[in-house]
Amino acid sequence: MRKRLYIGVAGAFGASTRLLVGQLLIVSGSFPVATFLVNMVGTFVLCYIVERARLGGSLSPLMVTVITTGFLGAFTTFSAVSVETVELLSDGFFGLAGTYVASSLAGGLAMATLGFSLARRCSS
């Protein structure tokens, strides 16, 4: 039960931090920079932590779940990517919508690679 409370609270902080990034980033233009940025940073940190923990890092399993499933899971978001793509499409920005999805996917996988490999380098 306590585990669920921790995950919920971490999720609250994760979602609020995502809002904060959105409010601090004052960017003109149609590309959803804030969502893109939180997803890239969140993916990198999550993969780093997951791999460090797997290789015997110092974080407890509970702490790993609270940070990854709770905070980072809520900090990053897939639904915003979906709806922002739909909004771009409905505004007629077809090229930008495609660019957004492609760069989110390519960037996310690159960040995952970076997170996993950095964790391995730090653990060895």
Added chain:
Amino acid sequence: MIWHFIAVGCGGFIGALLRYEVSTKLNRDRLPYGTLLVNSIGSFFIGCIIGSNLSLGWTLFLATGVAGALTTYSTLMKEIWMYWAEGRKFQAIGYTLFTFTVGIGLAYLGFSL
């Protein structure tokens, strides 16, 4: 201003907890059905909210908070990456295509309703 963060925080609490429950019950080695389900439902839900022009407070609570935290991008990328790294390329590509197609499709459906 502080109320915006409280609204998103309350929504984030609910969304993250729901995702945890669904993921632990439904994620399988063959495919992370739990992650797929929360990402699909969350995309439909956020489409409905953005499409229905609610007040700022409700939009922040339901869209940025609940739907934002219910769905996740970091875990999705980790799962795709791990399938690929394990040589399960069919799963990696299929899961990616399925998640993005269904997610964007459902967001469009919710948005148009």
